[in-house]
Amino acid sequence: MTPAILNHNLARQTLHTGPAEATRPGTWRRVIAWLGTFTGLSVTALGTVAALILAALHGVTWLDLGLLAGMYVVSGVGITLGFHRLFTHRSFQTYRPVRFLLGVTGSMAFQGTLFEWVGRHRLHHKHSDKEGDPHSPHPHGPTFRSVLRAFWHSHLGWAFPPNPPELVRYAGDLRRERMLRIVNALFPLWAVLGLLIPAVIGYAFAGWYGALTGFLWGGLVRVFLLHHVTAAVNSLCHLWGSRPYPVGDQSRNNPLIGVLALGEGWHNNHHAFPSSARHGLKWWQLDVSYYLLRVLTFFRLAWKVRLPSEPELKARAAGVGPMRP
Numbered sequence: 001m002t003p004a005i006l007n008h009n010l011a012r013q014t015l016h017t018g019p020a021e022a023t024r025p026g027t028w029r030r031v032i033a034w035l036g037t038f039t040g041l042s043v044t045a046l047g048t049v050a051a052l053i054l055a056a057l058h059g060v061t062w063l064d065l066g067l068l069a070g071m072y073v074v075s076g077v078g079i080t081l082g083f084h085r086l087f088t089h090r091s092f093q094t095y096r097p098v099r100f101l102l103g104v105t106g107s108m109a110f111q112g113t114l115f116e117w118v119g120r121h122r123l124h125h126k127h128s129d130k131e132g133d134p135h136s137p138h139p140h141g142p143t144f145r146s147v148l149r150a151f152w153h154s155h156l157g158w159a160f161p162p163n164p165p166e167l168v169r170y171a172g173d174l175r176r177e178r179m180l181r182i183v184n185a186l187f188p189l190w191a192v193l194g195l196l197i198p199a200v201i202g203y204a205f206a207g208w209y210g211a212l213t214g215f216l217w218g219g220l221v222r223v224f225l226l227h228h229v230t231a232a233v234n235s236l237c238h239l240w241g242s243r244p245y246p247v248g249d250q251s252r253n254n255p256l257i258g259v260l261a262l263g264e265g266w267h268n269n270h271h272a273f274p275s276s277a278r279h280g281l282k283w284w285q286l287d288v289s290y291y292l293l294r295v296l297t298f299f300r301l302a303w304k305v306r307l308p309s310e311p312e313l314k315a316r317a318a319g320v321g322p323m324r325p
C-alpha cells in the first residue's frame with residue numbers, strides 16, 4: 001500500500017492477460033502522472049517544513065497536535081480498515097453508511113482513488129516480490145546503486161508512472177457498486193475536504209492563524225507522515241523484520257511500522273493470512289485498526305470478521321497449506 005498522489009486517471013486501454021503485456025502509456029499521460037505525483041509530494045514536504053519553522057518561531061499548540069493526531073487516525077483508519085481490510089480483502093462486513101465513511105476517510109489520505117488503491121494492492125499480493133509486483137524493494141542487480149533504486153521504487157518511485165491498465169480489472173467487484181463508483185469519482189473532493197476540515201476547526205478555536213496551522217498540521221504534515229508510513233509497509237516491511245510464516249515472498253513483521261501504520265506493519269502475518277481482519281496475531285502485536293474493528297463489532301456495526309483458526313496458524317507456521325485469498 002502507498003501513495004498515488006493526484007494520479008487518479010484510470011487507464012482505459014484494452015485489457016490483456018497480464019502485467020507483462022500491458023501497453024505503454026502515451027507521453028502526455030506519463031508527463032501528467034509524473035507532475036501530479038511530484039507536486040503532491042513536494043507540497044506536503046514544503047508544508048511540513050513551513051509547519052516546523054512556524055513552530056520554532058511561535059510554538060505549537062495542543063490544538064495543532066490534536067488535529068494532527070485526530071486526522072492521522074481518521075484518514076489512516078480509512079486506509080487500513082477501509083481501503084485495505086474491508087475493500088481489498090473483504091475481511092469483514094458492515095453497513096453501507098460505514099462503507100461509505102471508510103471510502104471517504106481513506107480518500108482523505110491522498111493515496112489515489114479507492115479503485116486504484118485496491119487494484120494495485122491486489123496486484124501486489126498476486127505477484128509479491130516477483131515480476132508484476134507494483135512495488136517490490138528487491139533489486140534485479142547486485143550493485144549498491146540497484147539496491148538504492150529498488151528501495152526508492154518500492155517506497156515512492158512507483159507512484160510516478162501512470163497506473164498500469166490492469167488495475168481496472170483488479171477492482172472489478174467494487175466497480176459494480178454504484179455508491180463506491182461515486183466515492184471513487186469524487187476522490188478530489190474528499191481529499192481537499194481532508195485539508196479543509198482541520199483548517200476550519202483551527203479557525204473556530206484560534207482565528208485565521210489557527211486556520212493556517214490547522215491546515216498545516218492536520219492537513220499537509222498529516223498527509224506527509226501518512227504517505228511515508230504507508231510507503232514503509234511496501235518498502236521496509238519487505239526488507240527488515242521477522243518472518244514467522246514461510247510465505248514465498250519477502251514480507252516481514254516490523255514492530256515500528258506495526259505501531260505507526262496502525263497495525264499494518266505485521267506484514268508477514270498479513271501475507272500469510274491476507275483475508276484476516278487481524279494483522280497483529282499475537283497479543284503483544286499492537287493493531288489499532290483491529291481494536292477499532294472490535295469496537296464496531298461490539299456495537300453490531302460490523303460482522304463476519306474473518307480470522308485464522310488455531311490449526312491454520314499452526315499449519316502456516318510449518319509452511320503447510322495454501323495462502324488464503
Ligand SMILES: [Zn+2]
Binds near residue numbers: 234271
Ligand atoms: Zn506486501
Ligand SMILES: [Zn+2]
Binds near residue numbers: 089121125274
Ligand atoms: Zn493486503
